[in-house]
Amino acid sequence: MAQQKIxxxxxxxxxxxxxxxxxxLDVYTVGSLRDAIGSVIESDKPRIVxxxxxxxxxxxxxxxxxxxxxxxxxxxxGDLAIACTREQHLKLFTITGFGEGVSIAPTVEExxxxxxxx
Amino acid sequence: MRVSLRLKIVGGFGSLLVLxxxxxxxxxxxxxxVRIVQEEVFDDAIPGLVAVDEIVRSYTAQSAAxxxxxxxxxxxxxxxxxxxxxTARFWQERSEELFTSGEERExxxxxxxxxxxxxxxxxxxxxPLVSQSGQRSQAFRIIGQDGTALISEIERIxxxxxxxxxxxxxxxxxxxxxxxxxxxxxxxxxxxxALALAVFLTVFLPGRLVxxxxxxxxxxxxxxxxxxxQKIEVHSRDEVGELGTRMGEMQQGLKxxxxxxxxxRELEIAASIQRNLLQRELPEVPxxxxxxxxxxxxxxxxxxxxxxxxxxxxTIAVGDASGKGIAAALMATVALSALRGERARGGSTKRVVGxxxxxxxxxxxxxxxxxLIYVSLELSSGQARxxxxxxxxxxxxxxxxxxxxxxxxxxxxxxxxxLGWFDDPGLAENIxxxxxxxxxxxxxxxxxxxxxxxxxxxxxHRLAEAFIKLGSLDPxxxxxxxxxxxxxxxxxxxxxxxxMLVVEYRGTDLASGEADERSGDD
Numbered sequence: 001m002a003q004q005k006i007x008x009x010x011x012x013x014x015x016x017x018x019x020x021x022x023x024x025l026d027v028y029t030v031g032s033l034r035d036a037i038g039s040v041i042e043s044d045k046p047r048i049v050x051x052x053x054x055x056x057x058x059x060x061x062x063x064x065x066x067x068x069x070x071x072x073x074x075x076x077x078g079d080l081a082i083a084c085t086r087e088q089h090l091k092l093f094t095i096t097g098f099g100e101g102v103s104i105a106p107t108v109e110e111x112x113x114x115x116x117x118x
Numbered sequence: 119m120r121v122s123l124r125l126k127i128v129g130g131f132g133s134l135l136v137l138x139x140x141x142x143x144x145x146x147x148x149x150x151x152v153r154i155v156q157e158e159v160f161d162d163a164i165p166g167l168v169a170v171d172e173i174v175r176s177y178t179a180q181s182a183a184x185x186x187x188x189x190x191x192x193x194x195x196x197x198x199x200x201x202x203x204x205t206a207r208f209w210q211e212r213s214e215e216l217f218t219s220g221e222e223r224e225x226x227x228x229x230x231x232x233x234x235x236x237x238x239x240x241x242x243x244x245x246p247l248v249s250q251s252g253q254r255s256q257a258f259r260i261i262g263q264d265g266t267a268l269i270s271e272i273e274r275i276x277x278x279x280x281x282x283x284x285x286x287x288x289x290x291x292x293x294x295x296x297x298x299x300x301x302x303x304x305x306x307x308x309x310x311x312a313l314a315l316a317v318f319l320t321v322f323l324p325g326r327l328v329x330x331x332x333x334x335x336x337x338x339x340x341x342x343x344x345x346x347x348q349k350i351e352v353h354s355r356d357e358v359g360e361l362g363t364r365m366g367e368m369q370q371g372l373k374x375x376x377x378x379x380x381x382x383r384e385l386e387i388a389a390s391i392q393r394n395l396l397q398r399e400l401p402e403v404p405x406x407x408x409x410x411x412x413x414x415x416x417x418x419x420x421x422x423x424x425x426x427x428x429x430x431x432x433t434i435a436v437g438d439a440s441g442k443g444i445a446a447a448l449m450a451t452v453a454l455s456a457l458r459g460e461r462a463r464g465g466s467t468k469r470v471v472g473x474x475x476x477x478x479x480x481x482x483x484x485x486x487x488x489x490l491i492y493v494s495l496e497l498s499s500g501q502a503r504x505x506x507x508x509x510x511x512x513x514x515x516x517x518x519x520x521x522x523x524x525x526x527x528x529x530x531x532x533x534x535x536x537l538g539w540f541d542d543p544g545l546a547e548n549i550x551x552x553x554x555x556x557x558x559x560x561x562x563x564x565x566x567x568x569x570x571x572x573x574x575x576x577x578x579h580r581l582a583e584a585f586i587k588l589g590s591l592d593p594x595x596x597x598x599x600x601x602x603x604x605x606x607x608x609x610x611x612x613x614x615x616x617x618m619l620v621v622e623y624r625g626t627d628l629a630s631g632e633a634d635e636r637s638g639d640d
Contacts (some may be wrong), residue, residue, distance in 0.1 A: 027442045034485075056573055059614070060440035060487075060563065067539060068485030088575065096489065096508040097535025097543065 004028045008036045016047035016115070018108055022054040025062030033062070037069040037080070046078030047115055049108045052089050067098050074116065079103070081111035123327075123356040130319045137312040144304045151297040155290045162216055163286040169213045170229075170283070174276035176206040177233055181269050184240050184261060188254050196245070206233055222282055229275040236268040330358045334365060346373035385444070389418045392447050395454060401427040405497040405626050408434075411597035411618040413564075420446025420488075421562045421617035422454055426461060427497075433461060433470075434493040436560040436619050438509065440486050452477050453488050453537065467494055468545045471505055471537070478538030487536040491560050493621075500552040500623050504529070507543060508536030510563060513582065515589045517555025524589035528582065529558075554625030557593065559585060564614035568604045576607055593620045 006023035017040050021033055033050075040048050050066060052058065070080045081103035084090060093099035103114025180202045187195035210230050217226050243260050247253035330352045340348040346369050352362025400408045408425060420439030425432065435457060439449035456477030460470045471492055478488055489509035495502045504512070515526040531548035552558060561581075568576040588599045597618055605612060 057567075057569065057575065059567055060438070060489075061442070061485075064440045064485040064487060067487070068483065071484040088577075095510060095533065096487070097533065097540070098508075100535070 006032050008032055010036060013049075013108070013112075015045055016049055016112055017043075018049050018051060020051045020054055024057040025052075025055050025065070026057065026059045027061040030061045030065045033065050034068070037065070037072070041072055041076050041078070046073050046076045047080075047112075048073060048078070049081045049083055049111045051108055052082060052084040052086060055086070055089070058089055058092065063092055063096065063098065067102075070102055079115045081105070081114055083108040083111040121355050123358065126323060126356060127319075130315060130323065134312060134315050134319065137308055137315065141305070141308050141312070144301055144308065148297060148301040152294060155294045155297075158290045159287055162218075163283045163290070166213065166216045166222075166286075167280060167283045169209045169216060170276050170279045172209040173206055173213065173229060173233070174273055176202045176209065177236060177269055177272045180206070180236070180240065181261065181265055184244055184265070185258075187248055188244075188257050188261070192248050196248070199240070203237060206237075217279075219282075222279065225275055225279050225282070229272060229279065232268055232271045232275060236265060236272065239264055239268065326354065327358060330354055330362065334358075334362060337365060337369065341369055341372060344376070346370070346376065385416075385418060388444055388447060392418050392451070395451060396422050396424070400425050401432070403427055403432065403497060405624055406432055406495065407593060407622040407624060409593035409597055409620040409622070411601065411616070411620070413601055413612070413616040415564075415613050415615050416443055418444055418447035419615040420450050421564070421615040422450040423560070423617060423619050424454055424457065425619075426458075428461075430497050432495045432497055432621075433467075434495065434560065434619060434621060435490060436509070436562065436617065437488055437490040438562040438617070439488045442614075445486065449478065449482055449486055449488055449538070452481050453490070467492060467503060467505055467547060471507060471545060475507075475537040475540075475543055479541070482538045484539070487539040489536050489563075493558070493560070495552070495558075495621070495623070498626055500554070500556075500625065502550050502552055502558065504531075504548050504550065505534065505545065506531065506548070507534050510561070510566060510578075513559040513561070513585050514550065514552075515557040515559060515585055517553055518590070524586055526582065526586050526589065528578065552623040554623060556623050557589070557596075558621040558623070560619045560621070562615065562617040564612070564616040565600075565604055565618070567614055568608045568612055568616075570607055571609045571611070576604055580607070593622055596620060 006021055006025070006029040009018075009020040009022065011018045011020075019033070019036050019040075021029075021036075023029060025033060037048060040046055048069065050069070055062070066080070066082065073080045082093075083106065084093075084104060085106045090099070090104070093102075093104060103111050103116075105111040105114060180199050183195045183199040183202060187199065210226075210233070213226050214223075217223050239260065244257045244265070247257035247260075333350065333352055337348055337350045340346075348369075350362050350366045350369065352359050354362070396412075400410060402408075410423060412421065412423075414421070420441060422435075422437050422439075424435045424437075427433075437450060437453055439446040439453065441449075453474045456474045457470055460473035465473065471490065474488075474490065478486075487508070490507040491504060491509045491512055492507070493502050493504040493512075511531070512529045513526055514529050515524055518524050529548070529550060531550075532546040534544035534546055537543060550558075565581055566576060566578060570576075584600055584603050588596050588603070591599060597620060600618070601616060604616065
């Protein structure tokens with residue numbers, strides 16, 4: 001499968017990184033998100049909020065990369081929260097059950113409040 | 119910097135032409151300098167020498183003729199004297215043309231002056247005494263004293279003039295020698311340069327070109343044999359070097375293609391295994407009709423279904439492994455094997471689904487998961503117990519009632535979480551009672567996530583509308599039309615698998631079978 005890159009805007013915000021992927025998160029582009037999460041895991045404060053507002057479409061690969069990120073960050077003593085207002089993505093979290101136990105909120109700040117205590 | 123082959127050849131031969139022109143110019147300049155020296159020596163110096171000799175000789179002869187005339191036979195000797203006077207004048211006039219430098223002209227003037235003084239002495243003081251016999255001794259004395267002194271002066275000046283002409287000749291000889299030496303050095307340099315250039319053009323350049331082309335030919339042969347690892351080393355900054363670089367890229371591209379072809383072959387094998395595992399013949403029972411539909415975007419995929427009938431119960435599973443390709447196919451295989459194994463041991467729905475979850479947890483990475491709908495349909499009653507593991511809910515298309523259009527709804531109920539990620543995904547069950555003629559439609563997310571060229575997804579609402587609209591068709595046509603409908607929406611570009619299993623419950627009595635026939639004719 002040919003890999004494609006999507007732009008991921010990374011910003012630092014009070015003790016955590018905010019990742020803003022811009023474009024579809026699917027099997028072709030998910031490598032970019034995986035790499036971006038991977039580089040944060042190696043840092044001192046592995047806490048990430050992924051903002052999905054600029055992601056029009058996300059399939060099971062995109063969802064898998066997010067959930068894989070949750071697991072890897074928690075193992076490293078950090079966490080991953082999700083900022084999302086898109087109905088389509090929220091429904092995916094609800095259907096799969098991934099919404100339980102992961103901080104999902106409409107804004108980055110609210111999502112960050114739900115980080116698990118390390 | 120890139121130097122083109124054309125530039126090398128044109129530059130090389132151009133330089134050779136310039137060297138040849140230089141050679142011609144040096145040769146011509148040598149001839150020209152020799153000619154100048156020749157003119158200086160033969161046209162000026164030698165005639166000058168002759169003229170001076172003749173002038174000195176004519177004065178000496180004049181002196182001798184006059185002395186002879188004083189002794190006897192005067193008319194002849196006087197005539198000889200006159201003749202020598204004319205000779206001296208002729209050579210003096212000629213000398214004025216030949217001698218051009220200041221020093222020479224001064225010496226010539228002194229010579230002419232001394233000559234004129236001698237002739238004046240002879241004409242005015244000696245010749246008048248020739249015819250007077252008593253005066254001859256007086257005449258001898260005059261010519262012996264004053265005349266001899268003037269002749270000596272003439273000879274001295276003549277010697278000086280001769281020396282100056284000899285110097286001109288010596289200088290000219292030195293010029294010729296120097297010019298010749300310089301010319302020889304230039305000729306040697308030009309010849310060596312021309313020779314080196316000629317060697318480059320005739321030996322080195324073609325040799326290098328042929329050598330590089332030979333390497334390219336060898337590499338092309340190796341590629342022809344299927345060997346893509348031969349290194350192409352062409353070190354040249356011209357078109358041949360460029361060709362070598364491009365050929366190297368082509369070689370790598372072909373190698374990649376070969377790897378892809380091998381990969382495709384492996385995929386074909388995997389696809390064959392998956393087909394054997396998934397698409398075996400479905401069980402046929404009178405109480406339920408099963409119509410599967412699978413359209414894979416790739417050779418292998420993560421969508422799967424499985425149906426079994428045992429002791430009056432039909433179990434139906436539709437699963438979807440996350441991701442695509444081989445990884446998803448392997449996950450599907452793991453889930454299916456665990457599920458079949460536990461079911462064969464007579465396990466309950468919870469045990470079967472739990473076993474699939476554990477098997478997936480053991481083998482998959484934290485990014486992979488599988489969603490599943492698992493249904494146990496009691497064939498005698500139509501009661502279906504179903505479990506939803508993070509999957510989209512099924513759709514129930516109700517049996518037709520008279521001429522009313524079919525009704526249908528998404529089968530909502532308690533949800534559990536996906537398989538292969540949670541230690542405890544939850545195993546809550548739901549129950550639905552199917553009436554004869556009802557259709558239970560199980561499907562994977564490929565239908566919902568089909569995208570239009572504008573990026574809009576097909577979604578639950580459009581799918582429900584399509585189910586109802588196409589519900590009057592028999593189950594096979596229903597599936598085909600539905601796929602066609604989704605493909606039209608996506609403008610033919612579907613990049614996810616589409617899997618659907620339509621379960622039409624017919625009931626166990628004959629009447630329900632007839633109801634089914636009617637629904638098929640609608």
